[in-house]
Amino acid sequence: MDGETITAVTITATVNIVTIISMIYYLKGKVETMEKSLNQRINDLRDSLNKRIDDIYRVLNKDITTVNK
Numbered sequence: 001m002d003g004e005t006i007t008a009v010t011i012t013a014t015v016n017i018v019t020i021i022s023m024i025y026y027l028k029g030k031v032e033t034m035e036k037s038l039n040q041r042i043n044d045l046r047d048s049l050n051k052r053i054d055d056i057y058r059v060l061n062k063d064i065t066t067v068n069k
Helices: 003-068
Strands: none
Touching: none
16 A cells, blocks of 8 residues: 555544544433433423322322211
8 A cells, every 4th residue: 555545544544433433422412311301201200190199198188087077
């Protein structure tokens, strides 16, 4: 191989490596964003379920109090 070919191969390899590293950082950011979104959805679901459980408990407690009277 002559000098120009070696230079071209080196540049191509360097560009490919930089592209792969950029993709890794991009995907890492996407995964972190998805993780935050999923955690928020889980927290919202937990809050919603806790509210529903509290509502059911209040209704049952009220019914028990009414029956006891």
